[in-house]
Every structure is written in structure tokens, then in C-alpha cells.
Amino acid sequence: LQERQIKASFFLTGNFLRQPEFTPLVKRMIEEGHYVGAHSDRHLLYCDWDLRQKTLVSRSEFLSDLENNYAGLARFGLDKNTSSYFLPPYEWYNQEIADWTREAGLVLINFTPGTSSNADYTTPADSNYLSSEEIYRRIISYEKSDSSGLNGFILLIHPGTAPDRTDKFYNRLGQLLDELTALGYSWVRIDQLLAGAGQEKAGQIQGKVSAGKAFIPSLSTVWSVESPRKITGLGCLGERIFWTTEPGEVFIAEAESGEIKNSLNLKVNLVQPPAAGSSGFWLAAGSDLWLIDDKGQVARKMSELPDLIHRPVEQDGRLYLIGKSNQEARQPVTGEIIWQTSFSVDPSVLPVWSSSSIFWVAATGQILKIDQKTGKILDEYQPEEKISILLSEPEEKALFIGTVSGRLLKYDLAGKKASWSVKLGSQRVEQLLPGGKYLYVLTSGAMLYKLRARGGDLDGWQPVPARLFGRSLIFSDELIVPALEDLLFGFELKSIQNSSRTVLPGDLAVDLALKPASRQAGSKDLLLAGLYNDHENRSLVVALTREPQLFIEASPLSPQPPGERITLTVRASGFSRPKFEFYLRLPDGQEKLKRKASTSNNWSWFPVKEGEYTIIVKVSDKKLTRKAELSYNITRILNREK
Incomplete structure (x- = not known):
């Protein structure tokens, strides 16, 4: 050539x-x-x-x-x-x-x-x-x-x-x-x-003649980057993201582009996913702990640690290390031990941190309230059922407790009693996510519940269409629920209706991570996913975002004869209180405004002349304006099945 x-x-x-x-x-x-x-x-x-x-x-x-x-x-x-x-x-x-x-x-x-x-x-x-x-x-x-x-x-x-x-x-x-x-x-x-x-036109979103299938948008891919071998952890630190792979390799990339800036190989078996700290991220292997800065350099190393069962947590100038039988807090800069305890901890329940306390479940089933400064027991609570998950109120007034038998209760810490209790079927309470005045609850039976945090009133429920797979999170006004190995279902927070469905280009291997938008113009909130291809032994890190999407449905389908009533319905995703404006492009190329901007997403059209028409819909909110087009044929010559 x-x-x-x-x-x-x-x-x-x-x-x-x-x-x-x-x-x-x-x-x-x-x-x-x-x-x-x-x-x-x-x-x-x-x-x-x-x-x-x-x-x-x-x-x-x-x-x-x-x-x-x-x-x-x-x-x-x-x-x-x-x-x-x-x-x-x-x-x-x-x-x-x-x-x-x-x-x-x-x-x-x-x-x-x-x-x-x-x-x-x-x-x-x-x-x-x-x-x-x-x-x-x-x-x-x-x-x-x-x-x-x-x-x-x-x-x-x-x-x-x-x-x-x-x-x-x-x-x-x-x-x-x-x-x-x-x-x-x-x-x-x-x-x-x-x-x-x-x-x-560039940037337009195209319409489609729909046969009645529901419009379910998907998250859009911003970038993807490949690395060798299996990914073991993924996180975000400022404008950098980092991930680790099985042989102890660490990759650091630009969050906005995915471009890898640095990498290093610790040549150790990392036992916990990376954990973000104030000046880098922590990696644990055996009894050793490394702090890696945003340039990919080893800033600090600590040794003789407890046998960790959860990732390290750095908060308020202390680094907390939770082992199955030993726990401690250290000074993040010097590694100096602040306190040590020797409790037997249930590894199946994640500890939770409030403003001044840590709550974890002992192997005997009690909930222990631990002082963050001293490591001493401040209180303990004996639940009636086996616990599956904990969630603390920020003000430390109450604990939300999920059980393996499907019960969710709000435990008043001062009164030492349940202020409300709800039975959500018989499936294990797997996940609890706070969302303002509400709690979002996922059970092992793939059911999603929305409850009022104050009184426990059920505000709605929705089945997740597939088996849960990994931890859920809230992203861009949606609850994102991983399912099977390569699906992400999005549920609108207000209605908890299924609002998106994204198929990932690989199997999800680690928990999802969030990258909030920076102050830089054009920056977006990003959802980060770490994927693995077992056959090729390679990993893929993907950054997703929620883009505005439009979808035009026509009833009845094109083509139709003159004189028929055609109903156009617009489905919009990614807009806040949108208004819909309808135009019609005639066969001779002229465009005419047919319906001024309105909150109604429907328009009825009565064509009287034959020809190839184009319906144009302009959708706007206070920040966004997008267009969609749909071709529609009006003809007296129809090939109808008898």
C-alpha cells in the first residue's frame, strides 16, 4: 500500500x-x-x-x-x-x-x-x-x-x-x-x-423503531487498559488509580486516561486488596506491610504484623490492622504501635468504623465496641441471631445489624435495645448501603429492599435479575449491583427500578471502586472495574461513566399508511427533570417544530401524505441538551402478512 x-x-x-x-x-x-x-x-x-x-x-x-x-x-x-x-x-x-x-x-x-x-x-x-x-x-x-x-x-x-x-x-x-x-x-x-x-450529525443519539422491548441503557466505557496475569485488588488515590496482580505486581495509572505511569514488582503474595491511605496505599503480604506512594515508590515498610483477615484501615492518624486473633493500631508515619489487643474475631463479618469507635464481631457472636484511641472494650452487645453484616451510623447512635436468617434491625447503642426490626424473608442479609434517609439492602436471594433508616418502613423492593457477585455501591444516582461474573445492574435510588444493565468485557475479579470527578473541566465520576480473562491469563481495568442516553419508540411500527395515528415515546436516561421537544423533517428536507418543550415524553402524529419522514426529539435539562432521530416511512404499499 x-x-x-x-x-x-x-x-x-x-x-x-x-x-x-x-x-x-x-x-x-x-x-x-x-x-x-x-x-x-x-x-x-x-x-x-x-x-x-x-x-x-x-x-x-x-x-x-x-x-x-x-x-x-x-x-x-x-x-x-x-x-x-x-x-x-x-x-x-x-x-x-x-x-x-x-x-x-x-x-x-x-x-x-x-x-x-x-x-x-x-x-x-x-x-x-x-x-x-x-x-x-x-x-x-x-x-x-x-x-x-x-x-x-x-x-x-x-x-x-x-x-x-x-x-x-x-x-x-x-x-x-x-x-x-x-x-x-x-x-x-x-x-x-x-x-x-x-x-x-456528530454527537447525535439515534432513535430506533421499537417492537416494545424495554429501554435499558448501559454505562459507557471511558477507557480500558490491559495488564498481565490475574488482578487481585483495585483502588483510587486522588488522581491516580492503582491495582495489583497475583505475582505481587503493582500498577499506577492516570485516573482520567488509564495511562500507566509507574509499576513495580514486590515479588510477594499479597494477602489483602490495596487500601488507600493519607499519603499512598497500603499493601499487605504475610507479616509485612508496604506503603506505596503515588509515584510507585516504596515509601515505608512495616514488619511483624498480625495475620490480617481484612485490609488495613487508616483513619484519624492511626493505622488499624485486624487479625483473626490479634489486632493493633500503629502510627502510619513511624510504624510505632499505639495499642494491641488479642480478641478472637469472626472473619466473615467486616468490622465497621464510626467517629470514635470500631465495631467487630467476636468469634463467640458478641458485637464488641472498641475505643479507636486505646483499643479497650467500651461495650458489648449479645445479639439473638447470628450476624452477617454491620453498618454504623456516623453519629454513633445506632448500629444496623443484618443476620444470616434474613432479619435487619436497628440497635440503639445508648438504650442497648432494638429500636426496630424487620424480617426480609429467610435469605441472608448480604449487603447494607446507606443513602441519606434510606437503607438499601441486598440479600443472598438476590432481592433488593429500600427501607427508611429511621423507622424501618419498607419503601420498596425489587428482584435482581441474576445471582449477586461482589460488593455493590452507589454511583451517579444509581445503586450498582454486580451479578453473575460480568454483569452490572443499575437501580435508580428513588424508585429502585432497574435503570441500567452493563455487560463487562471480562469476568469481575475484584470489588468495584469509585473515582469522584475532579475540579478539572470535563472531569467525570468514574466507576472502576477489574476484570480477568482466565484463558488468556490477563486482566483488564475498565473505567465506566453514566452518559445521557435517548431511545425513541414508535407505535405502531414503520411503515404505515397515511391517516394512521403514530405515537412516539421517548425514553431518556442521565437527565434531571428533562423536557422534550418534537420536530418533524419532511420528505423535502424541511424541519418543522411540532410540539414545544414539555415534560411529557409522548407525541401523537397523524401523517396524511406518503414519504420518508424523520422524527427529531430534543431533550434538555438545566445542564444537558441531546437530540435523537428516528426514520419513519408512510406508504400505501404495505407488505402485510395474511
Whole structure:
């Protein structure tokens, strides 16, 4: 290509983009002026080979995978504006995939059939195997036999094929280019060939004709970064994030971009996830503890520690180390021991810290209230049932106690009695999350409850659609609940309705982490996920955010004859009290305002003339404005099933 000054179009998967050995190749593609676009993140099979209309992936899985592919492209300065054409994996898709692609603001493309150039991936063992000589012959034969030759043709060739195929067709690319150039053909990039095919304005969110499926948005990928071997911990410290892997490696990266700034290898088996401190983060291995600063340097090391069962906690100038039979507090700077105790602690229940006390559960079942300054027992409480989880009020007036039998109670510390008690079925209380006046409770049976913290009144409940997997947290007005190995369900805090569903590009291996937005312009709250691919023994750290999303539903579906009433409904996510404004683009290109801004997300339309129309919806709140478009055909010629 370089020798002949010909520009091509390369479509790359996220898996390809993440391989360090391919980075120079991708940079060269861009530097030499080739088009570089998306080919999915994990090369998923979208629909059944035999029953093409049967879609094998969910909408959320498709969009999440696509966003992860663009996160990989973003590392090379590419986005949906520079690379709006999308080539689906296996070049195999159906109408639903095409609709979802358009909804994502992209243009789906495919190769032009007829030459079998796409069969250059086949191996001699395949029943559909074609040699390079046969592929070459078919291309030239097609050019001679078709009245239009190869004019406007999209010719697909794989730059990488299986080792079993030693007869690489790309080795004959130069010969093919020379022969076709001699016949008068010139070569252009895909965006030049299809200029005008994607008329959507940059930044617009596309609509979709819906058959009634619920609109469930997903979190958007900001960036992703790969590291070798299994991730064991993930955290955030200021504008840096850090994670650890099994052989004792530590990685430190920029939170906004994911760019790795430093790394080191302690060459030890880290027994606890990293814990943020005031001047770095703490790592524990055996009886040793390291403090790593934000530059990736070992700032401090302590030895002869208790056998830790929970990660270290640094608070108010003290470093707390909780072992199963020994506990202590140290001075974080000098390592000087402030106090030591020797209680037998239940390792299945996480200790909780209030303003001046620590609460942990003894092996005998009692709750011990420990003075943070001295390590002495201030009080103890004997519950009637086995405890599964604790949560302390910040003012230290009460403890919320969950039990293995499904009971949740609020324990008045001063009165030493329960101020309220609620039985939430018979499943273990797994997680408690405070949210202002409310408590959000998750049980082992994958049930989500919302209760009033003051009186224990049940405000609502909702089943989580899949088995819980990891600790939940509150992010951007949603309760994010990990489920199975690679799903994140979002529940709106007010209604606890399912408000998002995100498919991760790997199995979740560690607890989620939060990175609050900085004061820098454009900074966003980030949700960090540490993933692991067991087959490839590699990890992926992904930063997610909640972006505004729109979805237009039309009832009845397009096409319809003139005179029918069409109801348009807009689903909006990521807006605060949005207003909806409806426009109509006529077949002649004119745009007319049909309904002024209103809090109503519905509009009824009575078309009387045939033509291809575009419904445009503008959604705004005090901070955001977004648009969505939906094409709709009005025609008297309808192919209806009898």
C-alpha cells in the first residue's frame, strides 16, 4: 500500500488494539492516512448461522462491547466522529443489529459479495477452503463478467489468518492492486467511498423503531487498559488509580486516561486488596506491610504484623490492622504501635468504623465496641441471631445489624435495645448501603429492599435479575449491583427500578471502586472495574461513566399508511427533570417544530401524505441538551402478512 500510495480501511477489534505488539502497527496505519474503524471488542457472534433473525446477544451486551471497542480506539486518538463506519464481526448480522448500530450513531457496512475474497481466512481442513489462486481467479473473473466490473466494490481481505493457512492471500495483494490499477481502477478509503451514507450529525443519539422491548441503557466505557496475569485488588488515590496482580505486581495509572505511569514488582503474595491511605496505599503480604506512594515508590515498610483477615484501615492518624486473633493500631508515619489487643474475631463479618469507635464481631457472636484511641472494650452487645453484616451510623447512635436468617434491625447503642426490626424473608442479609434517609439492602436471594433508616418502613423492593457477585455501591444516582461474573445492574435510588444493565468485557475479579470527578473541566465520576480473562491469563481495568442516553419508540411500527395515528415515546436516561421537544423533517428536507418543550415524553402524529419522514426529539435539562432521530416511512404499499 505504501509503495503504491494507496489508502485502505482497517477494522480492528478491541482484542487486537490491546495487544502491545500491535501498537506500532496501528500507529502506522493512522500516520500513513488509512482509515481505522471498529470491528467489535471481543468478536462476538451476533446471530445464529442457520436462523439469521435469531439474535444471540442482548442490546446491552452489543452496545457495551461496541463501547469497549471504541475505548480501545480512543487510545489512538480515534472516536465515533473519526471512525463512524462499523464492520460487524464475522461480517454476520441481522436487522436488529443494524438498528442497534444506528442507535449508537454509527453506520454498519459489509463487503460486497461475489468475489469470495473474504474466504482468505479458510484453512485446508475447512470444507469451504479456497486457495489464494482460486480467490484471485474469482476476483478477476467477476470484474470481467459483471457489467459494472468492480466499480464501487468493497473488497475484504484479512490481514491476519490462522497459522494452518500458509497460503496467505495478502501476499498477492500487490499483484492484485497492479492488475486492477492497469484496468483503470483507483482506490479510496471507506469514508470517501460512502461519503453521505451516514448523514447523522456528530454527537447525535439515534432513535430506533421499537417492537416494545424495554429501554435499558448501559454505562459507557471511558477507557480500558490491559495488564498481565490475574488482578487481585483495585483502588483510587486522588488522581491516580492503582491495582495489583497475583505475582505481587503493582500498577499506577492516570485516573482520567488509564495511562500507566509507574509499576513495580514486590515479588510477594499479597494477602489483602490495596487500601488507600493519607499519603499512598497500603499493601499487605504475610507479616509485612508496604506503603506505596503515588509515584510507585516504596515509601515505608512495616514488619511483624498480625495475620490480617481484612485490609488495613487508616483513619484519624492511626493505622488499624485486624487479625483473626490479634489486632493493633500503629502510627502510619513511624510504624510505632499505639495499642494491641488479642480478641478472637469472626472473619466473615467486616468490622465497621464510626467517629470514635470500631465495631467487630467476636468469634463467640458478641458485637464488641472498641475505643479507636486505646483499643479497650467500651461495650458489648449479645445479639439473638447470628450476624452477617454491620453498618454504623456516623453519629454513633445506632448500629444496623443484618443476620444470616434474613432479619435487619436497628440497635440503639445508648438504650442497648432494638429500636426496630424487620424480617426480609429467610435469605441472608448480604449487603447494607446507606443513602441519606434510606437503607438499601441486598440479600443472598438476590432481592433488593429500600427501607427508611429511621423507622424501618419498607419503601420498596425489587428482584435482581441474576445471582449477586461482589460488593455493590452507589454511583451517579444509581445503586450498582454486580451479578453473575460480568454483569452490572443499575437501580435508580428513588424508585429502585432497574435503570441500567452493563455487560463487562471480562469476568469481575475484584470489588468495584469509585473515582469522584475532579475540579478539572470535563472531569467525570468514574466507576472502576477489574476484570480477568482466565484463558488468556490477563486482566483488564475498565473505567465506566453514566452518559445521557435517548431511545425513541414508535407505535405502531414503520411503515404505515397515511391517516394512521403514530405515537412516539421517548425514553431518556442521565437527565434531571428533562423536557422534550418534537420536530418533524419532511420528505423535502424541511424541519418543522411540532410540539414545544414539555415534560411529557409522548407525541401523537397523524401523517396524511406518503414519504420518508424523520422524527427529531430534543431533550434538555438545566445542564444537558441531546437530540435523537428516528426514520419513519408512510406508504400505501404495505407488505402485510395474511
